[in-house]
Amino acid sequence: MSFGAPIFLPALILVPIMALFLLWSSRQRRAALRRLGDPHLIQRLSASANTGARRLRYLLWLVALTFVILALARPRWGQAPQLVQQQGVQVMVALDISNSMLAEDVSPNRLLRAKRNIADLMNRLDGDEIGLVVFSGAAFIQFPLTSDYGTARTFLENANPSIISRQGTAIGEAIQVALTGFDDNSSAQKVIVIFTDGENHESNAITAAQAAADDGVIIYTIGFGSPEGAPIPEYDPAGNLIGYKTDSMGQVVQTRLDEATLQQIATVSGGQYYRAGDGSELNALLGELNNLQTGQFQSRVATDLIERFQIFLLVALVAFALAELIPERVPQRPRKPLRNALGAPLRRGR
Numbered sequence: 115m116s117f118g119a120p121i122f123l124p125a126l127i128l129v130p131i132m133a134l135f136l137l138w139s140s141r142q143r144r145a146a147l148r149r150l151g152d153p154h155l156i157q158r159l160s161a162s163a164n165t166g167a168r169r170l171r172y173l174l175w176l177v178a179l180t181f182v183i184l185a186l187a188r189p190r191w192g193q194a195p196q197l198v199q200q201q202g203v204q205v206m207v208a209l210d211i212s213n214s215m216l217a218e219d220v221s222p223n224r225l226l227r228a229k230r231n232i233a234d235l236m237n238r239l240d241g242d243e244i245g246l247v248v249f250s251g252a253a254f255i256q257f258p259l260t261s262d263y264g265t266a267r268t269f270l271e272n273a274n275p276s277i278i279s280r281q282g283t284a285i286g287e288a289i290q291v292a293l294t295g296f297d298d299n300s301s302a303q304k305v306i307v308i309f310t311d312g313e314n315h316e317s318n319a320i321t322a323a324q325a326a327a328d329d330g331v332i333i334y335t336i337g338f339g340s341p342e343g344a345p346i347p348e349y350d351p352a353g354n355l356i357g358y359k360t361d362s363m364g365q366v367v368q369t370r371l372d373e374a375t376l377q378q379i380a381t382v383s384g385g386q387y388y389r390a391g392d393g394s395e396l397n398a399l400l401g402e403l404n405n406l407q408t409g410q411f412q413s414r415v416a417t418d419l420i421e422r423f424q425i426f427l428l429v430a431l432v433a434f435a436l437a438e439l440i441p442e443r444v445p446q447r448p449r450k451p452l453r454n455a456l457g458a459p460l461r462r463g464r
Contacts, residue, residue, distance in 0.1 A: 116419060118188030125183045129176055136172045167440045174437035181430035189426060190419035202242035203303045203406050204259055206292040207232055210310035210338075211275050212250035212283050213359065214369035217311070219344035220390060225274070228309040228338055231396055232270055235307075236263045238400055243302075245295045248273050251282030253291040285310060285379070286318035289326055289333065296331070303406040304331045307399065308379070311339040312372030323379040332406070333383035334399055338390045339371035 117123065209232065215225035236244060244266055245259040257269040275281075289306060296304045306326060312335070323333055345358040345366050359367045373389065380387040386402060388395035 115189055115191040118190055118421065120187055122183055122186040125186070126180065128183070129180050132179060133176055136175070140168070171437045171440045174433045174440075178430045178433040178437065181426045181433065185423040185426035185430060188421055188423045190421055192420045202240070202261075202408050203305055203403060204243045204296055204300060205239070205305045205307060205403070206245045206247060206259070206295050207235075208247045208249060208253070208288040208292050208306060208308045208310070209273055210250065210283060210308075211248050211273055211278060213275050213281055213346050214283065214311055214313055215338065216275065216347050217339060217344040217369050218347065219340040219342070220338050224311055224338040227390060228336075229270055229273065231336065231390065232309060233267055234393075234396055235399070236266060239263065242403070246270060246273070247288050247292045247295065248277065249284055249288035249291070250275065250278045251280030251284055252278055253284055253288040255291060255295050258295055259297065282316070283310065283313050284316050285314045285375075286316050286322040289319070289322035293326055293329065293331065302408055305403065305406065306331060306333045308333065308335045308376070309338065310335070310376070311369060312337050312376040313369060314372065314375050319375060319379055320382060323382040327383040331383065332385045333379055334385040334402065335376040335380045335387045336390055336395055336399070337371050337373055337376050337387065339369065341371055341373065343368035343370035345369075
């Protein structure tokens with residue numbers, strides 16, 4: 115939570131000052147009553163005073179004052195997305211989060227390198243929309259098209275193999291899911307960029323790429339890993355390395371970069387294939403994107419923090435209203451003994 119007008123916050127010192135004043139005032143009232151005469155008589159005369167109600171009333175006044183000051187300081191939290199007009203291309207990134215992407219033939223490993231490249235891509239986009247599909251044995255949209263790159267990075271950081279239980283590398287399904295994420299009403303060029311090691315475990319990747327090309331979507335592929343391959347590390351829940359994946363014969367599995375499949379996917383759709391290396395592949399990709407047709411589209415971006423002063427003002431008004439409804443005295447019927455006590459001196463004085 116933050117405040118739009120924090121200059122009012124020092125006024126909160128008025129709350130303890132008011133509390134001390136009310137305490138002093140209450141003590142002064144009791145002292146004045148004691149000076150009026152016989153303590154027992156005064157106690158009976160003031161029996162209708164509702165001391166507990168008066169204290170509750172004071173407390174509600176303090177609550178009301180506190181929340182009025184906080185309302186003046188304009189507390190703000192939360193963000194509401196709004197639609198804005200953007201100019202650029204629409205990029206759906208498909209990130210392979212299968213276990214094979216944990217192989218360390220690319221430092222620190224294939225997945226972390228891919229996520230860094232995607233983050234760098236976001237840093238260098240200018241008004242373009244970007245969305246993210248994550249896939250292994252299945253695929254789903256991690257976040258839809260947006261130009262709010264800050265929010266997109268947060269979702270990107272959370273992408274890891276544990277969020278999809280079905281293992282594999284369903285590149286074809288990833289392409290199909292990515293196609294559903296585009297805005298069909300936009301004239302902007304639509305692009306899919308696949309970050310993967312290319313070990314496709316399904317046969318429909320080329321068919322899906324052709325379907326994308328038929329819809330005017332260009333696919334770029336970036337391969338992570340090496341043709342020689344590397345073992346797939348396995349970790350315990352605490353993140354400690356416990357060994358490497360083995361096959362049914364007990365042999366350590368080697369995962370290799372499948373460049374042939376990735377090249378074919380890119381060629382079919384009119385795109386390019388790049389092998390991840392020193393970062394030059396990202397420069398080449400951005401060069402391609404800059405030459406594509408841009409168009410206008412509506413994008414969801416986060417607004418400024420939402421003003422919440424109304425909540426605090428409402429609490430203050432309710433507290434003040436309740437305080438005014440509390441009676442200071444409890445209605446009582448006159449007591450005969452009290453009348454007799456007051457009447458006896460009068461009779462004696464006649």
